[in-house]
Amino acid sequence: MFRNRIPFAELLGISVDVQVKGFVADVTATLKYKNLEENAVEAVFVFPMDDDSAVYCFEATVEGKKIVADLQEKEQAHKTYNEAISKGLQAFLLEEDTSSGDIFSCSVGNLLPGQEAEVTLCYVRELPVEADGAVRFVLPAVLNPRYTPKGEAQSVTATRPQVPIGQIPYTLSLDAHFQSPYGISKIESNCDITPLEYTDSDKTAAKVSLAEGHKFERDVELLAYYAEVNKPSVAVELGVSGAPEGSVMAHHVVMLNFCPSFPEAEEQFTCGEFVFLMDRSGSMECAMNSKPNSPQRIQSAKDTLVLLLKSLPLGCYFNIFGFGSSFESFFPESVEYTQKSMEQAVIKVKEMDANFGGTEILQPLRKIYKTGVRPDHPRQLFVFTDGEVGNTKNVIQEVRKNAANHRCFTFGIGEGASTALIKGMARAGSGIAEFITGEDRMQPKVLKALKYSLQPSVKEVALKWSLPPGLVPSVLSAAPRSIFQGQRSIVYAQLKGKVSAEREVSLEYKYKDEVFRNVLPLSFVDGKAERPTIHRLAAKALISELEDWDDSGLEETKKKILEASLQSGVISSLTAFVAVNKDTKQLVEGPPVRRDVPAPGKEGAEALCYVWCPSLRESINVSVITPGQSAASEGGGGGDAYCSVMNSEASEEYESPFLRLISLQNADGSWSLGSDLAVILGMTEAVLKSKKPQQSVDDSAWATLLAVIRLHTMYLGQRDEWELLERKALSWLKPKAGLRCLVSAVLPTLLFLGYLF
Template structure:
């Protein structure tokens, strides 16, 4: 058997065990409930362990995981992460089939599904379910995205290797598994149309009033772009409140036991007649090598760097006279076009546009942290509030460190982000904007770029809203415990979501009222939302799960969860286990304890390939730890079938659970 470099121990042509993915989407108003089914079959003559690393939106609340083998369904249990690894590894060592689902600790938009000890010739299905809020775009579209592109994340020096670095890659037409997707939309306001960046079967309205509709993805999706569905409701920007009853068998006092209310505000900020002529606008442009890639595999698709440049130039030409601006570029190093922010004039704008047109993706890696530090070390200009704009494809491995840097400096600026191209990290793009009271947009096609850019600029020119408060008027004996926190930023036309747990005895049909008040240009403004406490009992407690996700995210705060205090980690695990919503400190695990023929010997790992150009060193490096604990693996890569990688359990090596690094005993 041929030997390969580094830890690669064998090379052979192997089939990919993942055969297909089917997705069912239920959208009610502005919330999506998704069930994804992954179908596996071991077509080899030896037992395997299939590892599938895949993207999900940062805000997805994964609440269910189950496996079906030989006609039997095994519902997974959500356990503390290390215990789940232990459960999984003990099952593998005993020859039992086991299944593991976990979230990456370094970035909340990456997940891993492990199917262990799948015997030769056997099939298995795993199902995972999640819910998420849906944003309303600047043109009124309600946007659902199923991420299918997971780009490799660049790892800066002195940081642990990203799990994406070792994922095998294949061209779009070589991906051996299929995708089927059905989406059902319901809206009390009526649905005028549904559009997509992918080919769809014709829309089917399921009632005469067009309050519900169904669309399906056409056959032949190539996994080279995320699946985006844009639903246009007849009314999208209407304030609303939904109250969901607690679960009778939930732990008393927990989020799941009490009613939860979800409030959707659309603040009506008074228009100002003053023309904006102040502000310091700092633009941070990603010019790393990955920005050389095309926006999609479609013919004549622009490069990411060209789309970013077009976005930046549109902003430059729209800035108000009298402001200041500067442009930073970054890759392995960074630079700026001016030594300091300069006054915005027709001449300086023309010079900047000329220099932007000359930019290319020629600066190496994605080292965004250092230019951010330089920007924050530079003193701002009095009477010119600083606004930071970031343009990147999000291929960053040290996401939490970058977000933390922005958060530490949130007191002196706002951050607005643009994710460029399919597969842009939602954890980074959303995290940066939320850390500094800004907004985020994802640029995936030219046709919808301009309204997004202009909406972002409008938000940046809006004076800061201050002194934000929430005041509740509820029936006697009922009080609201805020779960999402008071909003930290409010923009005209932008939805603001609030979650609260209702404590006390809630009488059916009584009334409630919430006032969102804030100071805008020294004037107090209040937006009032009145609602009926009509408790709805559901088998799927969607509002509770979304609220639990928000609580977990707030406890983590964009930081490394392992560095939190023991008390905070305990709260994260408790909230996660009680709600069933996965977190970086928990994992879902299922074991088939009735395996008819226990597997003998260690399984061989098969790493499921994703779309993309092969990473030069991917097959010569260990799979970073977002994998089951116990005896680690040494990788092997198929040279005959590029992109199909696997490993075997090797007692001479051990994968560090905290760092993801491989070490020898």
């Protein structure tokens, strides 16, 4: 399966320094190389990068000499690099992959025998806030091979050699420093880290380090908990002196961090079309994490789908699509949500397997979009995938083309899910993106998105400026097209002209019939920074906005992307960093030997799972998992060759008592009084009926009240998952005759739970 050993490990180690200030991370990563061969080599390292990262610096150090790279148009950068190599000079190249903005490659050319070299790249990025208030930093370390559909250019991830996890010949070290003016209470991680160390007396600065021995089987995640996190803020940077006139860097830039808030609606829409698009490719059979008996991705997704189906309101429409190398839907078109259609769908969900081959999401998307939208039933699309696709940009463009007809909520499942795909689809479809990694539970994140989709839409979103005469705002990133309760909205803008006084900017929007305003003051006193971090983030936002809309290849758009990239020094899909050591002491004769830095992969039987999946044998060649060969050839494979079917305990169907309880709920929100419910409640059906306060009381009302109490007493920690189920149950219960009798019978419990009927 793998080479027994890697005789020449050109990459020795990676060291990362992370500086987090509030909600922004400035990262410096240094890669140390050494040529252990007898000939000159070209070392090529393909690695993941979060799609939101603004890479602004690349430099190399050889024998004590620092060589700072130039940012050039990509074709010119390749020409510069290749000409240097052909002349025997040392050269260095850093570029974003053409297929996806979250894949980068670094080439170190003409490294002499025994010679060492270091390359350093720097980037900045915004940090998201999790539902529990944690500020989340992730250093991507997992890059699964991306599935390449037939007819598409092969993904660069397909040709990387692989070695078993634990035998990676290079190391990773990471030091992270956090600063927050409101204080830092704790820092947690999915990896082993050193104890939190405060670096000042008021606990506004702290640091942690990654423990030794990271195996590259997971991304490195750090969660910082600040004393205040949901507080609106504004950051201002004055223009950079010497920057080209008219460029992003030349003028003042503001980063507006809004935290919109509005009354949570008690009522929910009973209309809407809910389409669930489920990845059923082979890689969905992988475990959710590396711990023993971890559930499979497909099983976690199936459990989530059952919860979603139970949580939908009567009167809506729904459908479920499964996709892989092909796709299928539960119904020819979306059907009305009734008891019968819900039961049919739940049965089909429980029969789903990860047996659809590769990951081709574009065709089912087109099928969904070709189906007409129902009047008065706005379409909400929920996409579940491990994100291992090779045609990311085409998929995002398809969502954007149809953005006016739906909202798109996306969920990246497992380590290595493409941030470009998951975030790009959600951004294009005015939804939200969530990632489920490590020991995260999928259900609460998905149910949160469903709650958003059931709330009345926020309309007429606009920025309103109050500025002195002569100071003109220019928005660099699009104003939010949708707003959700508790979700931050970040906007970058450029201010051209003379600053004369403090002013303000507001985000205005209409919720139902009421207009809300979130006001932020603008202060230009302390706007100058040592490094133009906000300018770089703004440039990245502008570049991303232009690239998202560049689906027709317009030359004018490409020109704007190039200008924004070259003038700001932030890399784009059309540019690359290149450095040449013009003082190379010993010229290399002839082309260097190419060495691809190996990536971590599954071992032995786990990597051979496709061989034991008869339904997939025709769609994949076993040899695709051989190191150095394509893992995405012949229309199959990619990350899907890494699923594990060996963990029989993890792959066994298991339905928890909680899922059994909610599986019994009817479409109208009620529970039926029967033996299945009685078993869950720990008694017989006869005893359950005998406990009714009066025999005239409706059986279903009694069963529903007891089921709701069971949720509160046994599963209070999972309230985010069943809150919508409870709302349906209470709405069904309230008009029922005999409710007062039921309430009296269980009054102590109801008072304890805080119920008020």
